[in-house]
Amino acid sequence: MTAVIKLLLQLGVQSLLAHRTKSLIVGGLLAFGTFLVVTSLAVLDSVTRATRASLVESIAGDVQIYSKDAKDSLALLGGIGFGTEDIGEIDSYGPVRDAVLKVDNVAGVVPMGIANAAVASPGDLDRTLNALREAVKGNDAANVMLLADRVRTIARVLQDQQQKQAAVAASENNGAGEVLARALSDELWAGMTTDPLATLDWLDTKLAPLGEQGNQFYLRLVGTDLDGFKQTFKRIKIVDGEYVPSGTRGVLVGQAFLDRRLKFAVAMHLDTIHNELVKGQTIAANKTLQDTLAKARRASPRLVYMLPPKDLPVVTASIAAELGKPPGELAPLLVDFLTMDDTNFERRYQMFYDVIAARVQLYPFQVGDTITLTSFTKSGYLRSINVKVWGIYVIEGLESSDIASALSITDLMTFRELYGRRTAALDAELVKMKAASGAKEVNREDAEAALFGGSDAVEVQAVAESAAEVVLDKVDRQESFTFDPKDANEGFALTTAVLLKDPDKARATQREISAAVAPLGLQAVNWQTATGIVGQLTMVVSGVLLGAIFILFLVTTVILNNSLVMATLERVAEIGTLRAIGAQKRFVNAMITFETATLGALAGVVGALTSVLFITWLSKVGIPAPADVLQVLFGGPRLYPTLTASNVVAGVVATLIVGVFATLYPARLAMRVQPVVAMQGKE
Amino acid sequence: MSGHIVELRGVIKDYPLGKVSVRALHGIDLSFDRGEFASIAGPSGSGKTTLLNLIGCVDVPSEGTVLMNGRSTGELSDRELTELRLFNLGFIFQSFNLVPVLTVAQNVELPLLLQHKMTGSERHAQVVAMLERVGLGKYVNHRPTELSGGQRQRVAIARALVTKPKLVLADEPTANLDSVTGNSILQLMRELNQTEGTTFLFSTHDAAVMKLASRVIRVHDGRIVDDGHGARPSADTNADRAAAAHA
Amino acid sequence: MKASTSFVVAAFVAAVAPSAHALAVPSEAELVQMLTVVDDRQQNTGDYRSTAYLEQKERGKEDTAFEVAFYRRDADDKLMILFTKPKTEAGKGYLRLDKNLFFYDPTVGKWERRTERERIGGTNSNRQDFDESRLAVEYTPKYVGEEKLGKLDTHHLSLTAKEGADVAYPLVDLWIDKASGNILKREDKALSAKLLRTTYYPKWNKVYSESKKADVFFPAEIRIFDEVEKGNSSLIVIRDVDLKPLDANLFTKAWLESKSR
Structure with missing residues (x-):
């Protein structure tokens, strides 16, 4: 028995060697398939593990329970x-x-x-006015002064903007000019001490609308x-x-x-650009980054009144020095400062955080x-x-x-x-409340009949009493x-x-x-289902990958099948001879199958080994996550995949299955070859 | 009457050709005994190939019986037929039909291996003996591609005879050899026929073969038109006489 | 501010609604005159105070209701709404000064300001709904005919917004009670004549105004049915109307805050 197997093996190996090119191509295909299966399974398993760590261990838990x-x-x-x-x-x-x-x-x-x-995130002016009102209510004189200063600073900036606009466009004067003038007047602020509430009311009603929404x-x-x-x-x-x-x-x-x-917009935009530059992009080559810089410039005027007034000189001096210009108005200096390119971005980015961002609320x-x-x-x-x-x-x-x-x-x-x-x-x-109102329930369908069908005169009641002053019960404030x-x-x-x-x-x-x-009355779901789109992404990605692999294997099977059929047809004479001298159909079948099995096993091992090496390398280098969503799947900015024995086994088994399927038809063909006694053809 | 190696009785063979069936053999009666050195001749389309297929137990008759070693081939399954061939027949082809990826020894060993009746060393001894017999003792581990045509055919002969079959079918064995080589091959086969008593049946046009054959069967249009004895070689053997007594 | 609340409140504010003098089949000029009278009857140059019950039904959501105290000073166009019920809403309020709409929530002690030009609280109501009735100025009337509304005889007028008028609804249909001269039904339509909402005024009150030296009319009950989102409706019941002068510092943030202290 073993001798027969030895023979078959030898026949298989010899046959493969005899057709070296073809064997290499088909074997290569099989090896690649195995490599793909093992690698993909390893990465997928790693992703699942990573996603689990990201989501499960951070917030979702393995199982979520909620109402049926x-x-x-x-x-x-x-x-x-x-x-x-x-x-x-x-x-x-x-x-x-x-x-x-x-x-x-x-x-x-x-x-x-x-x-x-x-x-709600109110505009700076509203925020300051609210704080001012609180300070007044709390008799906090020191704060009142500080905040009053802030209000004036903001008003000045607004006045500046308004004057520029008025110069450029002859737009209607909706009174903004007068309001801003009064807001900066000493007369008004004197009123803060004599009649603070009235002053506040004026500021709230007249000045506030001019500020940023x-x-x-x-x-x-x-x-x-x-x-x-x-x-x-x-x-x-x-x-x-x-x-x-x-x-x-x-x-x-x-x-x-x-x-x-x-x-804060300026900071956020600069952060975005910085992150992209770290990844290797350049401002010069990337229109999106240029647009982001433009956005940062547009958002910069706010900085002028976000900065504490006492810091303005220092900041202005630093910015001006960087630009090599004399210190002047901060707003235009900032716009210049934010006109950055690849040579000065990092330095100015650092400066932004050191000099400006440190002084404002980001x-x-x-x-x-x-x-x-x-x-x-x-x-x-x-x-x-x-x-x-x-x-x-x-x-x-x-x-x-x-x-x-x-x-x-x-x-x-x-x-x-x-x-x-x-x-x-x-x-x-x-x-x-409804009962006290005295109103009855009325449908849309018979509204008119219900409301106007009662009497033929509209009730007009004269009211003489005056309403009592409204007194509320104690309001539930959030105390504890x-x-x-x-x-x-x-x-x-x-x-x-x-x-x-x-x-x-x-x-x-x-x-x-x-x-x-x-x-x-509750149900339990796993974390993939519970985290919605993000968790289900792993399932989708798995599905797509496995689908792709399946197609690859299908193609490989077809190619392999084709080449085996051709080989079998070429060997009709050989097969016929063997049958004639007494080889059973089963022997011939085994002969064909062994050839493929040998190739498959070799290819499988080669493919699996390559994959092992590849994954080992990846596990040191890591796969970067190209998008933020994938970070959750990767357990961080990079995925470090690992391999398990089952991945390798799966890969080899997959290859063997392909081999078996590919051999089925050629083996059948071989078995049907008639034993040959008299040859009509030549050698 | 037992004793015949193979016997055909009233053998008819039809082949379907589209809607009609073509009759290739019209009631053949034929038998061969031990030690015969016979040849079958006939033009293509004469039914010669069909006849050989039936004798070679590769095909079965539509009507009539083919008895090989006492067993009627028509009643056997493919598996049984294959077994029958394995243990009773040997084949030699005009294109040698050796397995190129195996050595000479492995080629010759093949039928023994398929038989499953010997140990490895027994097989090896048998193979070496057989190769010596055909004069290729030194080429045991060569590949067929390294041998000349004549040498390859000797290997084929060794393979055909290694199982000591009762009947060897040789299809145009000298067709791809020059006349000198062909002659020596024929001589070898004749020698083996005489020493071992193996029945040889040739399918051939070669006059040299027919001259050597003790019996020439002519086939024409699916019938045997002549079954005579060709010129015999000078040395009669006991086997010949015994065969003649049974004819 | 929650959408439905504003919607209700806004409609309520428009509540001091027009009523019309009963006339025979009128000419264009007479119709305009009718509207002028309508506008005039509700005109009050003094202060106004009332309490109201507001109920809102929205499809797919829980029904909500409020009780409010409502204050208005026509002289300087100021408005104040104080929520009194239910308990979870008590103390909240709206204060309108100029174009600013301030909202106060005592539970968190916070004020929020919105510019009135916005869609208020995300609803379709806007500045118009808070203003007085100016139908004669903003619309061109056409007489449709005499119709019966339930048991009541009414004049049916069809109004088209004038060129350049800044109104919320370009097309309006009015049904004016012949006997009392009050508006009973109003249909607001889009430019395409698609019916957007129907409002009924089944009950009316009148109060004598010192400043006007005449009666001021206003509806005691308003029912608004949304014709686009069927199933959405509002109910407003107004009572305790008082036209006496209001406290000078009522329309201030401090006043609203004090109510919930």
């Missing part, structure tokens, strides 16, 4: 729209936590809720048990400020989110500030709430990804207020900023995140969790 009745699917990092998805509610988190903790392999459980809130920015917040969150999601690191103390309300904002979305808020979040609640009403920014966070390894830090993290109490469920108390109050975490953790949330000890058992554990929470 949810109308939309959970999309933690934002779905297609930025709207508020309907993911149902978890009335009481306590029982969910208890049920989940009973399951093996659970490392941590944390309640979560997503809310969107708007934060404010804008709003939006925060997507995840409210959670902050203590448990810190323990479970260890990849969150505070880079500025501190973590929110236990039992305290507060919010943590992502660094990259701040830098990409909320940073972000709409700073660590320690209290910001006002406004949300359109589920109850139908708007709700505003003050919350302190305790710190800025990054996700380890994903420091420069703004998708990773897209969520702001806050406590459960803040979340609940922003989410704003409709309460029974509110409903009851509304019913009372602390709460009892134990209580908080029993109540309302939207979802629950679960982190597992052993991610390889994820599927099984997820099933167990699913079963455990089903009686509570």
Whole structure:
């Protein structure tokens, strides 16, 4: 038996050697296929591991639990729209936590809720006037002086702009000139001491509209048990400020989110250019960068009044020195300064941060500030709430990804207020109000009949009494900023995140969790589904890659099949002879198959080995993430892939399968060759 | 009557050709005994090839019987037929038909290997003996491409005879050889026929062969038109006499 | 400011609505005169105060309702709205001075300023809805005919905005009660004549004005139905109207803040 096998092997090898070129080509194709399979599987596995680390260990957990009745699917990092998805509610988190903790392999459980809130970012003038009003109310004379100075500085800049405009375009004089003149007059400011409120009112009404309009920015917040969150999601690191103390309300904002979305425009644009230059781009060659510089220049006038007045001379002097010009008006100097090219960009970029940025507020808020979040609640009403920014966070390894830090993290109490469920108390109050109004319920369809069909005269009532002065009950101000975490953790949330000890058992554990929470009316999904588009990207990328590989293998099979068929046809004489002298069909079949198997095995080994070498090299060098989205998938700016034995095995097996499939038809052909006794042809 | 190596009785062979079928053999009766040195002659299209296919157990008759070693080939499966060939027949082709990637010894060993009846050393001994017999003892590990035409045909002969078959079918064995070489090949085969008693059946036009043959069968239009004895070589053997007694 | 709130409030502010003198089939000039009278009847050069109940239904959202105290001074065009109910809204307010719209939320102690030229709170209401009725000045009337509205006889007028008039609705249809001269129904249309909203004024009040030395009329109930987003509607009920002079420093930020202290 073994002798036959030896013979077949020898026949196989000899045959391959006899047709060296063809064997190399086909073998090369197979080897390439194996290489591709092994490499792709290794990279994909690495990506999945990296994505998991990015998302699972930072915020999503391995499993997310939420209501079965949810109308939309959970999309933690934002779905297609930025709207508020309907993911149902978890009335009481306590029982969910208890049920989940009973399951093996659970490392941590944390309640979560997503809310969107708007934060108003008023223009500088409005902001200063508001602060001035506060200072006046608080009798803070020192601050009043400082802020009054600021107002005047801003007014001067506005006056400057307005005069320039008036000179260029004969536009209508809507009184701006007079207002600005009065705003800079001593007479007005004298009024600050005699009748501050009236002065303030004038400033608010007349001067404020001339200032820059404010804008709003939006925060997507995840409210959670902050203590448990810190323990479970260890990849969150505070880079500025501190973590929110236990039992305290507060919010943590992502660094990259701040830098990409909320940073002062000039700084943000310069950052963008700097990052691109580091990657090897040049300003000269890149139109987009030139446009960005132009944007920075356009945003620069603000700098003049963002800088404290006492610093203006120093800054002006530095900028002027850099430009080699005499010190003068700062605004035009800045525009010149920001006309940068590849030779001076880095130096001026550094200067910008050293001289200018250090003296202004680059972000709409700073660590320690209290910001006002406004949300359109589920109850139908708007709700505003003050919350302190305790710190800025990054996700380890994903420091420069703004998708990773897209969520702001806050406590459960803040979340609940922003989410704003409709309460029974509110409903009851509304019913009372409706009754007191005396109006009846009317449909659109029979409105006219209902309203005008009663009598043939319109009721016109004379009112004689005067209304009483309006007195309000004590208004609910937001007083407390602390709460009892134990209580908080029993109540309302939207979802629950679960982190597992052993991610390889994820599927099984997820099933167990699913079963455990089903009686509570909840469902459990894995992190790929829960993180929305970002997590599903891994699945999409896998699908595409595997699809491509499948096609490659299909093509290889066809090519291999073709070449084998041709070879078989060439050997009809040989096969016929063998059959004649007594070789069974099975022998002939084995002969063909062995040839392919030998080639396949060799090619597979070569391909796998090449892949191993390649991956080893990649694991040292890393694959750079070309886009920010991919950073989350890559676990950072670069992916360092690793190889597992199963990847290699899969590659070799794939090649063998291709070989087998390719051989099927040629082997069949060979078996059908008739044994030859008398030859009609020549040698 | 047993004793015949192969016997054809009323053999008819039809081939389908589109909607009609063509009759290649019209009721052949033929038999061969041990030690015969016969040849079959006939023009192309005469049915000679068909006849050889049937005798060579590569094909089976449409009607009638072909008995090889007492077994009717018509009742055998492809597997059984192949076995039959393996143990009872040997083949020599005009194009030698050696496996180019194997050595001379490996080529000759092939049928023994397929038989699964000997150990490696036994096979090797048999192969070497056979090669010595055909005068190629020194070429054991050569490749066929390194040999001349005549040498290759000797290898083919060695392969055909290594299993000690009862019948060897040789199809135009000298067609690709010059007359001198061809002659020596024929002499070799005649020698083996006389010493081993192996029946040789040639398919040929070569007059030299026919002269050497003790029996010449002529086929024409699917029928045997002549089955006579050609000129015999001078030395009669016992086998010849025995065969003549049975004819 | 929440969309629906503004919408309601804005409509409410336009509430001191026109009413018309009952006339026979009129000529163009007479129609203009009718409108002038309509505008005039609601004209009040003094101060105005009332309390109102506002209810908003929006498809797909929870129903909301408010109670507000409303103040207006025609003399210098100032406006103040103070929310009194429900409890979660109490103390919030709007203050309009010149072209500025200020919003105050006592729960966070913050003021926000918007320029009035904006779409207020993202709604379709704008400055017009806050101003007094100027139908005679802004529109050209056409007489459509006498029609019955329920059991009531009305004049149906069709109004087209004049060239250059800065109005929210280019086409308006009015149904004026023959007997009392009050507007009962109003249809606001786009330039394409597409019906955008229908407003009903089924109940009216009148108050004697010292400054005007005459009655001022205003609707006690307003029902607005959105004809584009069917299912959206608003209800406004006005009571406790007072035309006595208001406190001098009422239209200030300080006053609004003081209410919730």
